[in-house]
Amino acid sequence: xxxxxxxxxxxxxxxxxxxxxxxxxxxxxxxxxxxxxxxxxxxxxxxxxxxxxxxxxxxxxxxxxxxxxxxxxxxxxxxxxxxxxxxxxxxxxxxxxxxxxxxxxxxxxxxxxxxxxxxxxxxxxxxxxxxxxxxxxxxxxxxxxxxxxxxxxxxxxxxxxxxxxxxxxxxxxxxxxxxxxxxxxxxxxxxxxxxxxxxxxxxxxxxxxxxxxxxxxxxxxxxxxxxxxxxxxxxxxxxxxxxxxxxxxxxxxxxxxxxxxxxxxxxxxxxxxxxxxxxxxxxxxxxxxxxxxxxxxxxxxxxxxxxxxxxxxxxxxxxxxxxxxxxxxxxxxxxxxxxxxxxxxxxxxxxxxxxxxxxxxxxxxxxxxxxxxxxxxxxxxxxxxxxxxxxxxxxxxxxxxxxxxxxxxxxxxxxxxxxxxxxxxxxxxxxxxxxxxxxxxxxxxxxxxxxxxxxxxxxxxxxxxxxxxxxxxxxxxxxxxxxxxxxxxxxxxxxxxxxxxxxxxxxxxxxxxxxxxxxxxxxxxxxxxxxxxxxxxxxxxxxxxxxxxxxxxxxxxxxxxxxxxxxxxxxxxxxxxxxxxxxxxxxxxxxxxxxxxxxxxxxxxxxxxxxxxxxxxxxxxxxxxxxxxxxxxxxxxxxxxxxxxxxxxxxxxxxxxxxxxxxxxxxxxxxxx
Amino acid sequence: xxxxxxxxxxxxxxxxxxxxxxxxxxxxxxxxxxxxxxxxxxxxxxxxxxxxxxxxxxxxxxxxxxxxxxxxxxxxxxxxxxxxxxxxxxxxxxxxxxxxxxxxxxxxxxxxxxxxxxxxxxxxxxxxxxxxxxxxxxxxxxxxxxxxxxxxxxxxxxxxxxxxxxxxxxxxxxxxxxxxxxxxxxxxxxxxxxxxxxxxxxxxxxxxxxxxxxxxxxxxxxxxxxxxxxxxxxxxxxxxxxxxxxxxxxxxxxxxxxxxxxxxxxxxxx
Numbered sequence: 001x002x003x004x005x006x007x008x009x010x011x012x013x014x015x016x017x018x019x020x021x022x023x024x025x026x027x028x029x030x031x032x033x034x035x036x037x038x039x040x041x042x043x044x045x046x047x048x049x050x051x052x053x054x055x056x057x058x059x060x061x062x063x064x065x066x067x068x069x070x071x072x073x074x075x076x077x078x079x080x081x082x083x084x085x086x087x088x089x090x091x092x093x094x095x096x097x098x099x100x101x102x103x104x105x106x107x108x109x110x111x112x113x114x115x116x117x118x119x120x121x122x123x124x125x126x127x128x129x130x131x132x133x134x135x136x137x138x139x140x141x142x143x144x145x146x147x148x149x150x151x152x153x154x155x156x157x158x159x160x161x162x163x164x165x166x167x168x169x170x171x172x173x174x175x176x177x178x179x180x181x182x183x184x185x186x187x188x189x190x191x192x193x194x195x196x197x198x199x200x201x202x203x204x205x206x207x208x209x210x211x212x213x214x215x216x217x218x219x220x221x222x223x224x225x226x227x228x229x230x231x232x233x234x235x236x237x238x239x240x241x242x243x244x245x246x247x248x249x250x251x252x253x254x255x256x257x258x259x260x261x262x263x264x265x266x267x268x269x270x271x272x273x274x275x276x277x278x279x280x281x282x283x284x285x286x287x288x289x290x291x292x293x294x295x296x297x298x299x300x301x302x303x304x305x306x307x308x309x310x311x312x313x314x315x316x317x318x319x320x321x322x323x324x325x326x327x328x329x330x331x332x333x334x335x336x337x338x339x340x341x342x343x344x345x346x347x348x349x350x351x352x353x354x355x356x357x358x359x360x361x362x363x364x365x366x367x368x369x370x371x372x373x374x375x376x377x378x379x380x381x382x383x384x385x386x387x388x389x390x391x392x393x394x395x396x397x398x399x400x401x402x403x404x405x406x407x408x409x410x411x412x413x414x415x416x417x418x419x420x421x422x423x424x425x426x427x428x429x430x431x432x433x434x435x436x437x438x439x440x441x442x443x444x445x446x447x448x449x450x451x452x453x454x455x456x457x458x459x460x461x462x463x464x465x466x467x468x469x470x471x472x473x474x475x476x477x478x479x480x481x482x483x484x485x486x487x488x489x490x491x492x493x494x495x496x497x498x499x500x501x502x503x504x505x506x507x508x509x510x511x512x513x514x515x516x517x518x519x520x521x522x523x524x525x526x527x528x529x530x531x532x533x534x535x536x537x538x539x540x541x542x543x544x545x546x547x548x549x550x551x552x553x554x555x556x557x558x559x560x561x562x563x564x565x566x567x568x569x570x571x572x573x574x575x576x577x578x579x580x581x582x583x584x585x586x587x588x589x590x591x592x593x594x595x596x597x598x599x600x601x602x603x604x605x606x607x608x609x610x611x612x613x614x615x616x617x618x619x620x621x622x623x624x625x626x627x628x629x630x631x632x633x634x635x636x637x638x639x640x641x642x643x644x645x646x647x648x649x650x651x652x653x654x655x656x657x658x659x660x661x662x663x664x665x666x667x668x669x670x671x672x673x
Numbered sequence: 674x675x676x677x678x679x680x681x682x683x684x685x686x687x688x689x690x691x692x693x694x695x696x697x698x699x700x701x702x703x704x705x706x707x708x709x710x711x712x713x714x715x716x717x718x719x720x721x722x723x724x725x726x727x728x729x730x731x732x733x734x735x736x737x738x739x740x741x742x743x744x745x746x747x748x749x750x751x752x753x754x755x756x757x758x759x760x761x762x763x764x765x766x767x768x769x770x771x772x773x774x775x776x777x778x779x780x781x782x783x784x785x786x787x788x789x790x791x792x793x794x795x796x797x798x799x800x801x802x803x804x805x806x807x808x809x810x811x812x813x814x815x816x817x818x819x820x821x822x823x824x825x826x827x828x829x830x831x832x833x834x835x836x837x838x839x840x841x842x843x844x845x846x847x848x849x850x851x852x853x854x855x856x857x858x859x860x861x862x863x864x865x866x867x868x869x870x871x872x873x874x875x876x877x878x879x880x881x882x883x884x885x886x887x888x889x890x891x892x893x894x895x896x897x898x899x900x901x902x903x904x905x906x907x908x909x910x911x912x913x914x915x916x917x918x919x920x921x922x923x924x925x926x927x928x929x930x931x932x933x934x935x936x937x938x939x940x941x942x943x
């Protein structure tokens with residue numbers, strides 16, 4: 001059940017040494033299993049054996065964060081280019097969902113969602129990805145659609161070899177891209193330092209043997225974690241992460257990105273008290289600074305050059321503890337707070353005339369402090385009852401005079417902060433008996449309105465071709481959620497089914513205002529964020545992992561979401577039914593993995609945003625690995641063909657009728673020491 | 674405790690000072706203003722000065738008049754003024770002719786800090802062939818002629834418009850030194866030309882305003898059309914969604930609904 005409910009996907013190298021694992025096996029099989037992800041699981045980064053589940057999610061050693069996310073049954077990706085895809089959880093996206101990095105709040109600096117926080121993180125920075133859809137989704141912040149928490153990998157102490165690591169490099173023919181990853185760990189008895197570095201460079205890829213322009217990118221990513229053991233049971237940990245992307249094409253947008261930079265840093269203290277009532281106590285302070293610059297200089301038909309830089313700075317802290325109240329109750333308490341300042345500018349340069357300037361994000365400060373409580377009550381050996389909730393005090397304010405006066409043109413009064421109390425509450429019960437398990441969760445959640453929705457100023461949306469104006473008077477979106485899970489698990493087979501239904505109120509969307517004149521040359525019109533009384537998102541996910549034959553394992557998941565608005569019209573950007581399957585054969589030094597992704601057509605489209613239907617497609621990938629030992633170290637050769645039959649296709653969540661990559665041959669080499 | 678009180682008192686003293694200063698009349702009434710003209714009235718031992726918010730430009734200019742004792746340089750608080758702007762033009766052939774321009778007479782009731790406000794709408798700049806002077810009458814008996822220099826305004830601030838029956842109107846945009854992205858005050862002064870020396874404020878027009886950004890081809894929402902307030906003044910709000918070059922189009926109609934002028938607009942760049 002945890003499979004669909006609260007998944008921790010092991011990343012990094014090899015990860016777990018189990019043969020046939022489900023991700024949840026990192027935690028003990030007690031009924032209060034959900035908190036297993038919050039424990040510090042020390043993973044020896046040594047490949048031993050084969051981990052089919054890991055390879056299902058992270059099919060190559062140089063997979064990107066988005067590649068991994070796309071394999072999660074509940075996650076789809078909005079694609080504007082060949083870079084920085086935006087996660088969607090069960091039809092929810094952007095500020096409807098929570099995205100955190102080890103509990104760190106990060107907000108992209110691009111008004112057009114070209115840099116979701118996940119784009120600044122590499123799998124080699126990570127230990128795991130935690131997805132929460134109902135229970136526990138509000139742990140890291142208020143949201144109505146679920147949360148993704150990317151857990152940073154940590155330095156390991158007291159390792160067998162003082163210095164260990166991994167280097168991997170791969171090359172893809174179709175896009176002439178190179179991907180290189182270096183991971184190093186220095187583990188002394190009381191001190192450890194872990195380094196990961198990633199360099200990626202990609203040219204334009206081919207589809208139908210034609211080059212698809214503006215699909216290139218380059219990026220460099222570094223992360224360092226240093227960990228110091230203060231005493232037998234307490235640790236001090238410092239994370240520094242730098243991610244620089246440049247020359248990034250966004251084929252589906254009218255502009256590219258010249259530079260996307262993130263600096264993320266955190267200092268945390270964690271103690272496992274000797275007093276057994278406290279499982280752990282952790283506190284962290286963090287900050288991150290993001291600068292994002294769009295670039296239209298390479299586009300041939302730009303009517304007028306413009307600069308569109310954006311800044312997002314976030315500082316925050318949290319404290320978290322888990323207390324065993326008695327033999328039946330485990331209470332988790334988390335208090336957190338952050339403050340985020342965003343500014344985005346647009347300067348246009350007409351020929352022979354004065355430059356034109358405006359703030360597209362008018363210096364908006366969002367500050368939130370919150371309290372999250374979770375209690376797991378072990379009713380008996382079969383039933384667990386879970387209750388959790390979050391209360392957030394959230395304030396949004398325009399901090400500059402120019403930002404305030406700018407909104408006067410819409411007669412908005414924004415001198416005072418917009419203050420909201422956001423409430424999230426969720427209750428559920430889990431039943432487990434023998435190989436069978438099931439759960440039901442019911443929740444109510446509210447989310448903060450985004451800067452775009454409140455204060456966005458003529459933000460061009462390339463999806464429907466409208467300029468969008470914020471509306472500081474909108475209500476906060478809220479949702480009633482219900483989720484049913486059932487599963488059956490034996491040593492060889494793991495089947496899970498999740499059904500969900502979200503009834504959303506104050507559903508926020510842009511409404512066309514014909515009386516407003518467009519800012520963007522060629523735009524279809526101007527939309528102002530407004531709300532419809534309700535919308536609905538429902539669907540299911542099925543997961544299957546089974547050993548077909550000795551050495552042969554099938555892992556598969558299916559997903560389906562249906563979105564409807566007030567009048568039963570389809571919501572935009574809803575993924576159709578999709579089936580992702582992988583069959584993996586592994587024997588001694590050799591492994592072979594065949595993958596299939598099959599998506600049905602999406603004909604339920606939103607006419608309000610001029611959405612187009614998308615035909616069905618099916619894809620095949622084939623990957624092989626040969627690994628052998630060189631002294632104590634391991635050398636691994638990888639080769640693969642992606643999109644084996646050179647299918648010309650696009651996914652429904654891809655913007656702008658841009659085809660996905662055609663057949664691609666990739667080769668890789670990795671060395672583990 | 675005693676010390677605390679002492680420090681509190683010390684801390685408060687500067688604030689007392691600053692508030693005192695504010696309530697008194699500023700020692701220099703012409704601070705932040707520019708002297709644009711000066712003349713002596715010797716038989717009254719008086720220096721007459723004209724001040725303005727900025728260098729004089731074609732269009733509407735707010736003026737401030739002050740009379741000083743020539744010996745002590747002290748302001749004469751009981752002085753009254755009457756003004757009349759005059760332009761002398763040298764025509765080809767050496768003939769000269771003079772005309773006036775719309776103006777707002779010095780208003781003694783509005784005197785502040787010994788400065789008496791007035792205004793003039795200069796219809797052309799000072800040039801080789803024409804110069805402006807201001808006739809100022811002090812206390813209804815002493816007259817001075819003060820030469821002044823008028824520059825061509827960098828922003829368009831003046832529209833000369835006429836109707837089919839050859840009635841001429843002068844539409845002046847009151848200067849706004851600090852246009853901003855957002856809602857901006859937009860004030861017009863409209864005068865009717867009776868003859869070269871006589872202009873009267875027009876109080877019964879309607880004005881429709883549509884700003885546009887010619888480089889982009891877009892406008893802005895929620896503008897407030899200028900409506901009549903007093904003395905030929907019309908006040909409204911113009912909304913600029915971004916900085917840069919704006920063209921504020923005006924449709925000015927007389928009481929009968931006839932449009933005054935063709936293609937009337939002001940260009941504003943900020």
